[in-house]
Amino acid sequence: MSSDSSEIRDKAIKALRNKEYAVASEIFKTTENQFADNIDFRILKEVTALLLAVKNEIYEIEKNDFIVEEIHTHGQETELRG
């Protein structure tokens, strides 16, 4: 493993530690070929991708649950309720 690969790997690990999953995922995607033989790295890549997919799914569900109502009280005040 070259020092460049080593640096890239360290960056990806750092991003995961900081819970910057999207950043880590991008690094994994761009360096996929370099780490093709590294099982641990591939597991991290797949789990990160799965986690991002789960987060997206959660976002979609919660977004649909978010209802904005316009309520008129005594015909004067306007309040947004989530």
Add this chain to the structure above:
Amino acid sequence: MSRLQVLKKLESTLENFLGQAVEPKKTSIEMRNSIDTLDNIAGESLRGRYISNQLTNWLSQNRFFLESDNINESEITKVANFLSNIKSGLDNSDPRSQELIKEIDNWRDKGVIPKRKLILKLKPKTGEKNLLKEFMDIVSRESLYINSGEFDNMHLLSVLDDILKSAELKEDRMFIHLAGSIIYYLKANGYKVDPFVKRLKEIEQKKLRETDVK
């Protein structure tokens, strides 16, 4: 459980998994096990076995080796020495080995540097006993004693009997040593030496007692 709850649980599980996977800290037991594993890999390498897969896994699993709180200087040196030994056994013409050599060099750059023990040996002090010289002296004196003419035409058993008498009476420990040599020689040539061995032992014990009294 709703779909959202399942997803949230999955999210939490995956985050925990990733958190632990990139956690740099290892317990001291895990650290020692890791070092033992590397020791085994180094041993396999010395025996000429193919270790690239094992080494790749080890390097990957121990990428946070230096960041651990449970690692000390001597353990770092151990790992460095193992890696150095493994590196010397890797085939430079093999691309995968070349990658591993680079990785080992990276570890070295990060501070995992092999060290050798420096062992200084002092010559014996001039005042100390020189056992070899003493042994040469005693053998030389024994040879002169046997060749003195006193024992010409005697059987070696008779010579031994005479020497045992001298050993009993005289303080010179050369006679005990000479008697022991002759007994060993006779035994090697098929003679029964038990009575002489018994006499020699008695003489030695008597001499020891006399030394204690003095």
